[in-house]
Amino acid sequence: MPPIYILDIETVPSLPLIAKHCPECVANMPLQTCENFFNWCENKYKTRFPPLYMHQIVSIACVIATPEGSFKSVGNFGKGCSDEKALVADFLAFFNRHQPKLVTFNGRAFDLPLLMLKALAYNLNAHTFYTRGDKWENYRYRYSEEYHTDLLDSLAHFGPARGLNLDGVCAVCNLPGKFDVSGDQVYQLYYQDPPELERIHSYCQSDVLNTYWLYLKYLLSCGTLSEEGYLSTLHGLKSNLPEGQPYTPIFSKALEIELTQEIQKEDHV
Numbered sequence: 001m002p003p004i005y006i007l008d009i010e011t012v013p014s015l016p017l018i019a020k021h022c023p024e025c026v027a028n029m030p031l032q033t034c035e036n037f038f039n040w041c042e043n044k045y046k047t048r049f050p051p052l053y054m055h056q057i058v059s060i061a062c063v064i065a066t067p068e069g070s071f072k073s074v075g076n077f078g079k080g081c082s083d084e085k086a087l088v089a090d091f092l093a094f095f096n097r098h099q100p101k102l103v104t105f106n107g108r109a110f111d112l113p114l115l116m117l118k119a120l121a122y123n124l125n126a127h128t129f130y131t132r133g134d135k136w137e138n139y140r141y142r143y144s145e146e147y148h149t150d151l152l153d154s155l156a157h158f159g160p161a162r163g164l165n166l167d168g169v170c171a172v173c174n175l176p177g178k179f180d181v182s183g184d185q186v187y188q189l190y191y192q193d194p195p196e197l198e199r200i201h202s203y204c205q206s207d208v209l210n211t212y213w214l215y216l217k218y219l220l221s222c223g224t225l226s227e228e229g230y231l232s233t234l235h236g237l238k239s240n241l242p243e244g245q246p247y248t249p250i251f252s253k254a255l256e257i258e259l260t261q262e263i264q265k266e267d268h269v
Helices: 013-019 030-045 082-096 105-122 151-155 168-174 181-192 197-222 227-240 248-267
Strands: 005-013 055-065 071-076 100-102 132-135 149-150
Touching: 005 013, 005 030, 005 105, 005 181, 013 030, 030 181, 055 082, 055 105, 055 181, 055 197, 071 197, 071 227, 082 105, 100 105, 100 151, 100 197, 105 149, 105 151, 149 151, 149 168, 151 168, 151 197, 168 197, 181 197, 197 227, 227 248
Parallel strands: 005 100, 100 149
Antiparallel strands: 005 055, 055 071
16 A cells, blocks of 8 residues: 655745746845735735746645554655755655655645646656546546545535635644744745745644644544544654654644543543
């Protein structure tokens, strides 16, 4: 069975593409250029969120889990890479080699389409994504979770439930959620002088940890993971959180609370 990759990316507006497609937004400072561009998007598309093709990927984080869902590690692809092509190439090399099951939150609508668009732009091999197990089982088929579980899709019943986001679902489930940085602040961290890349990478890691924990709850709810297996997996996660990350004490405390509550619940059954 393949490993499980819980995946998330962070992006910023692409300054070269802004200069090419809406030069009227270009200012002397990158942050002002971005602000002008967000206003341009709002006027044109009624949202400040840029079109997919206008994003630059600056961080790709992943929790790697065993086929059974046990935590192995969390980290970033392309650490030390200075450009987007090298970052995406590093992820695709791992993806093609290990052919994992993917877990995302809104990855079907954003993360994966953007990664495949970048593979197209840089002439990178992404053959695993396009491999068809059969007509109904492959990375691109929406209604099967065999290759890719997009938790937003699954929890929203593939469309009828509106307004879900990762932070909101985490709040309902008593997961840490976003505690220091949010996605709409990443461009500020990236384009300030000097850029805070490590803070962006750490934030991206915290997002995949939230998504991973949420996935465990989803498996528990579906009956795929037993209560005993859930508690054992949380113990493993708590014991193997990276040292020195700003999110570590926050996740450690939240995990301790969850474990204590679940054990007490079992004692009263």
